[in-house]
Amino acid sequence: MVFHKTKRTTSADVARLAGVSQTTVSFVINNVATANISPETRTRVLEAIEQLHYVPHEAARSLGRKVSKILGIAIPDPFNAHYQQTVAGTTDYARRHGYNTFVTGTNYEVDNERLALEWLRQQRYDLLILMAGTDQLELERRLVVAEGYPIISIGIVDPTLDCVDTEPETGERAVLEHLASLGHRSVGYIYGTANQRMFNKRLETCLRIQHELGLPIDERFIRRCGTTMQDGYEATLTFLEELPTSELPTALIVVNDLLAQGVLAALHRRGVGVPEEMSVCSFDNIESSAFTVPSLTTVESHAVLRGEEAARIALARLAHPQSSPMSITVPTELIVRDSTGPVAKRLR
Template identity: 50%
Template sequence: MGIIAVARLREMEKKAVEKKRTRAKRATSYDVARLAGVSQTTVSFVINGMIAGISEETQARVRDAIAELNFHPHAAARNLARRASHTLGFVIPEAGNPHYYEMIQGAKAYAQQHGYNLNIRITDFQVEEERAALHMLTHQLVDALIFIVWSGNALHSEIHKVLQQDYPIVNITFYDELDTVLMKQASGERQVIEHLAGLGHRRIGYIYGVANPQMSMRLDTCLKTQQEMGIPVDERWISRCGPTLEDGYRACQELLARCVGEERPTALVVVNDLLAHSVYRALHVANIAIPQDISVISFDNTPISAYMTPPLTTVDGEFRRQGELAARLAIERIADPKRPLQHLETHVQLIVRASTGPAPV
């Protein structure tokens, strides 16, 4: 056998070995991003030729990492070809709550910066509407879904099937199998209880939403914090309700009817700023002054909370930032369906205003 033939045979053997190694452990865009010192989004943009605003030096680092890892983005390319809408779906349970608007604004800004539009779907707290939102993804009307799941585990099997097909979903509630963005857990709730305890409140009541995983965990954390601080918990002081203003108003009325005089809570923790509006109204109708007779504290720090009478003490959860992070995770998941799950948290801060004061003597 001639020298040239031997050289060709060795080259073929070498390529076969390299191919076998690649099959055994194929690099992902996560590996490329880590080696190049950039984000997965940047890797995706370089791979797909979307290099506006990316420096030549950064592009070179990404390409060098791709070569060194023998990365072949065939699966990602097929995935992008299958979904060419350049649209992210954003699924919210209602249109009337201002903090969802903040999330949408954050997601929209990030999506547009990266060449994507935003398609908003409102489910009105209905499981069937949430199921229909999944069809937006499986029917390729959107490239990824940012999903606020209100129904808990009702769609668990459907979501699991969708994930097995590598469809990208990002969640802004609780779901271990999905990329997730949340407020930092327990921090806001603890700040609320510590603030009320510092004002001398020992009878703390709650106006809380339906059995949604995030709402249930928030209430459980508040109650646990109370117990740790030696503050009594009384089931009469907890009024669970639906998500609407009317629900909140009725829940507050029912709590006040159950607890009269010295049995009434001196502070109310409300699940969100939207329901705090209806709580204000119910207390006003009952001639109960805020905060002289009862303090009110809430979550969300929506823009209108500063203009209520009195201005509302509330927890800021960086909702615009949540939307931005959710869009980022969605775009990264489109680029690499196999990358590791990410669970991100936003910071929380208690914004103290005039709706909380010392416990009445």
């Protein structure tokens, strides 16, 4: 019997596939800021690395790195109570086990997330817990992990990373089945930044379930906006101005509670009764959602529990750096409050 030794993929192989020099590959791997690498070239190199399953030599040295006993946490919106609750769960668990946390806000910006990854490389923290990472840096996140720097992903499932997420589809299905049971057949959407995968995934899931339930889909009712309460407010005002009252949907699904509070304010300003003329429901169940007028029907996503699970996986990863990626899901439940109700008879 003859045994063949498998040839290890090298940076030269990556350079050949990407059509660049080995020096350029090295610059991309080491994120050299002064190298002036174009975004197109960087993407080509990262795609070649993924295709060839190239693991830089640095990964083999990861066990010798210094230990700071600090967990980095990168959140997209420091002012959103949902992310604050997740941070609270992570921080509490970490402190109980002898770790501190360092929190940074990315504001959904690629450059800010890239900086958080660079700080991980610089060992400002032992591990990065990343919430709702941007689509554009998926390959870079995988490269960072391949280099031996661990990342825990919350809200975005990636088979190459340790992940914490809610049960797939259960929240979206609960919302749509609830609205359908109230007689709603015309459903609109207000959702955040279009390049944010978590928001896009939620919309895509809702639209698929809506189709499965036999509810018509009207593209005019799908409105993108920013991520703040003000953004939700302004997007709703524009929506109401652009369509005749007789053509408006009878229900709105909003991507999260923060935007939904802006939506409720806009509907109130325009004299649209909630839920008498339009039902509104959302996701996250942040504390203030119970105190809006009317109180908000929303999906409980157990933010604190997700934070705790992320910290638990983080410490397990640091203890066993060579183990296979872990994936944890937490349950969701629909909290029915006053912002949803039956379709008015005149609107049926």
